[in-house]
Amino acid sequence: MCRIAGVINPRFSNTLLMEWTNTMCDRLVHGGPDSGGTYSVNEQHLVLGNRRLALQDLSKAGEQPMHYANRYSITYNGELYNFPVLKQELISLGYSFTNHTDTEVILAAFAQWNTQAFARFSGMFAFALWDNLKKELYIVRDPAGIKPLYYSLENGGLAFASEIKALKAIPYLQEENSHWPVYLLAYGHIPEPVTTIKNVLPLHKGCFIKYNASNCTYSYQSFAHFTYTREIQDKETIIRDVQQIIYDSVERHLIADAPIGVFLSGGLDSSVIARVAANVGKSTLNTFSLYFTEAAYSEKKYQDLLLNDLKCNAYQHLLTESEFHDSFKEILNDMDMPGCDGINTWFISKYAREKGLKAVLSGIGGDELFGGYPSFTRMSLASRLQKIPVQALSNFGSAGLKQLDRLSFLQLQGIKGIYLFLRGHFSPYQIAKQLNASEKEVWEILKMQPVLGDVDVLKPGNKASWMEFNLYMQNQLLRDADVMSMAHGVEIRVPMLDNELVRYVQSIYPSLKFSGSYKKQLLIDAFRSQLPEAIWNRPKMGFSFPFSNWLQNSQYLRDMVSNADSSTQKNYNRFMNGKLHWSQMLSLLLLQTSKMSH
DSSP: OEEEEEETTTOOOHHHHHHHHHHHOOOOOOOGGEEEEEEEGGGGGGEEEEEEEEOSSOOOGGOSSSEETEEEEEEEEEEETTTTHHHHHHHHOOOOOOSSSSHHHHHHHHHHGGGGGGGGEEEEEEEEEETTTTTEHHHHHHHOOOOOOOEGGGGEEEEEESSSSHHHSGGGGGGBBTTTHHHHHHHHSSSTTTOOOOOOOEEOTTTTEEETTTTTTTEEEEEOOOOOOOOBOHHHHHHHHHHHHHHHHHHHTTOOSSSSEEEEEEHHHHHHHHHHHHHHHHHHHEEEEEEOOSSSTOOOOHHHHTTSSOOOOEEEEEEHHHHHHHHHHHHHHOOSSOOSSOHHHHHHHHHHTTTTTSEEEEEEEHHHHHOOHHHHHHHHHHHHHSOOOHHHHHHOOOOEEEEEGGGGGGGHHHHHHHHHHHHHSHHHHHHHHTTTTTTTHHHHHHSSSSOOOOOSSSSSHHHHHIIIIIIIIIIIIIIIHHHHHTTTTTTTOOGGGOOOHHHHHHTTTTTHOOOSSSSSHHHHHHHHGSHHHHOOOOOOOOOSSSSHHHTOOEEEHHHHTTHHHHHHHHHHHHHTTTTTHHHHHHHHHOOOOOOOOH
């Protein structure tokens, strides 16, 4: 796991390109604290940069950028969980290896199969690979979009980095995207392909860009994507297969030459992963949990139920309000792009790092695949409400009640309107007031991006799954998990997003996948006998904080609001009176922080 950056551009001197890349790497050092390096190809005006978090082959042989066969070079962020299998296949084809990393396997695989190698990779990855014979640079991102990769094709070149803040080191990438505040206030995060910098985009998951240095041309291609099919109908077979695939996935995700653990919240998904990891791990499992003195938010009793059953090193951290206040400003500074999640991940990653861990397993993906969110039961109603005439829907945007305000979002066609109806923060009417814009402008911006496929053909359960997988998980959970964990030099691994598991679950008939008395019934059935009943027979809490109370007591928030405009101050008063959700208030705080930094 690393952080990567680089630039190829014939319009600028190699000295400048090296300076920019070094600055980008300096800004990414938190995610790669173990070592760093650069590689330049002067004739092609190319510099690749890397900051390393060493997890495979901890020796100097694993450092990057890495080279192979006097032809290929790479800077790579991620983990390839099937690299031992690929390595054996490549050895049988005559390839040799000088270290024990998955990085070298990627290079050899590309030497053998070219871009067809990308679809063979099972894991999370974002990398830039240079072919010195063909003078071609490839930037590549994994099919589930677990690892971030941002790029720009401005000024006739290609620049890329793991975080937006790094790309700001390049002088021609200084102009802010003026539309991002609209997206933040609507979504509570900034949805792909929008970023805070004009002309900087995220590489779409399962895609690669090939840049030809000889003529400065490029192509954008897909190599893998997930689709819903209806092939598997026998429930007993499904339960058995799901259990086995999760066992296989967790076992692969435990591969490391550095200490590794599991985030254990006390919920179903993290409990499944901890239970399986304890069964298949070759060493004593480390678990990490947060709990609170505020009983309504603390899941300690559920954590303890499972921990009593596991033979593991259990680390439980009591997170106090004072610790939150002491860290709050630092947390906001560690965000790459503004978003209303990830604070929990920031704390538990900090705690894991203090205990010597470099990688942890997380349950992200379980809710999206198996039906853990309210949207799975609300999708049919939302789809029907979307058929209400636009004129009638437009009357709701200024209702003043969050549930009614969000009805106005259903004017947006397709799954975008439904998502914002179910998960949106402020209505376009409210956003316009907050930003001193016209409501028409706000609507036009929201219509522009993201451009989403037509998923109306899917059954309601799969439609909700597609929405949560491609919008909420992609743009909020995965991004925040990556940025907040790497702020402490910790890698988060997500076994529920293993290629094999995602493809299998998406091939199950929705009537079997989402039926039953409990949310995520299929996952419960697969692990019922391996978990205490109280773990799966309980209300869903999510991984949340006593956040509203803490934020109401925040002096930092009070100070920021005192310098804000009257609209923000009014919303702050609504928040203090319990009429505004803490995540909405956090959106406004992030907007105010951005204004004050300019």
